[in-house]
Amino acid sequence: MKTFIKYFSLTVLVSFFISCIEQKSDQENDLLKEKNVLNISKAEDNDFYLPKSTTNEIVRHKFYTLSYNENHEQAEWVAYELKKSQLSYHNYKRPYFDDDPNVETGSASWRNYKDSGYDKGHLCAAGDRRFSFDAFNETFYTSNVSPQLRDFNSGVWNRLEQKTRYWASKYDGVYVVTGGVLSNDLNKIGKEDVSVPKYFYKILLDNSRGEYKTIAFLIPHEESEKPLNMFVVSIDKIEKMTGIDFFPRLPDAIENKLEKSSDYKGWSF
Numbered sequence: 001m002k003t004f005i006k007y008f009s010l011t012v013l014v015s016f017f018i019s020c021i022e023q024k025s026d027q028e029n030d031l032l033k034e035k036n037v038l039n040i041s042k043a044e045d046n047d048f049y050l051p052k053s054t055t056n057e058i059v060r061h062k063f064y065t066l067s068y069n070e071n072h073e074q075a076e077w078v079a080y081e082l083k084k085s086q087l088s089y090h091n092y093k094r095p096y097f098d099d100d101p102n103v104e105t106g107s108a109s110w111r112n113y114k115d116s117g118y119d120k121g122h123l124c125a126a127g128d129r130r131f132s133f134d135a136f137n138e139t140f141y142t143s144n145v146s147p148q149l150r151d152f153n154s155g156v157w158n159r160l161e162q163k164t165r166y167w168a169s170k171y172d173g174v175y176v177v178t179g180g181v182l183s184n185d186l187n188k189i190g191k192e193d194v195s196v197p198k199y200f201y202k203i204l205l206d207n208s209r210g211e212y213k214t215i216a217f218l219i220p221h222e223e224s225e226k227p228l229n230m231f232v233v234s235i236d237k238i239e240k241m242t243g244i245d246f247f248p249r250l251p252d253a254i255e256n257k258l259e260k261s262s263d264y265k266g267w268s269f
Helices: 002-044 133-138 156-170 235-242 252-260
Strands: 058-060 065-069 074-082 119-122 145-148 174-180 187-189 194-196 199-206 213-220
Touching: 074 145, 074 156, 145 194, 156 174, 156 199, 156 213, 199 235, 213 235, 213 252, 235 252
Parallel strands: none
Antiparallel strands: 058 065, 065 074, 074 174, 119 145, 174 199, 187 194, 199 213
C-alpha cells in the first residue's frame, strides 16, 4: 500500500512538472508568435499598418496608400513609410496637379481650389518623396490634397512635415498616417463641394528599436506659432473624432497601450 501511495504521489508530481513545462512552453511560443507577427508581417504584407477604411475605397499607389471619401472629395487618410534612405533634396520641377486615375468614383478636380482662398495642401508631403521623380510626381494627385489656409500650410503644418523628416532620419524610418478630420458640418469649396477640415492630424509610428512607440498630432486649421508638442494628443482622441481604427492589425494589448498614450517624451523635439 505504501509503495502504491509513493508511486501515485510521484506520478502526480511528475504530471504537475510536465504541465508547468508545457504551460511555459506555450507562453514562450505565444510570445515568439507575437514577435514574429510584429517583425515579419510588415515585410510580408505592405498593408500591415494600414488603418481601416470607413468608405471601403482604398487606393494603392506605388509610394503611398489612401482611403478616399467621396462625400468630402478627399482622402480620409493617407499612409506611407518614410525611410531614412528616402530622405532627399532633389529639386524637381513642380508638376501640375492632376486627377487620380485610381479613384473609382473620380477624385475632385484641382479647379475646385481656384479662387477659393485655399491651398492644395499635401497630405503625403511632396518633400517626403523627393528620392525619385515618379515618387514626387505621384504626390500631386488631387486625392492627396485637402483645402488648407496658406498660413497654415506654410506654417505649422510645414513645421510638422519637417519634424517628421527629422524623426525619419533619427529613428531610421517612421510610418506616417495623416489627413483632415472630416465631418458633416464643414464648409465646402468648388463645384464638387470639397470639404474644408477644421482640424488636421498626423500619426507617426516607430519600431526601429524593436519596441513600438507612437506620437499623434491634432492641429486646428489656423495659423499658429505654438510649439508642436502643444498639439500632441492620444490616438484614441483622433479615432473618436474620425471614426477610423488606425492600427487594427497590431495585437490588442499593444494597440490599446499605444492609442491611449499622449506622452511625447520618447520623441526628441
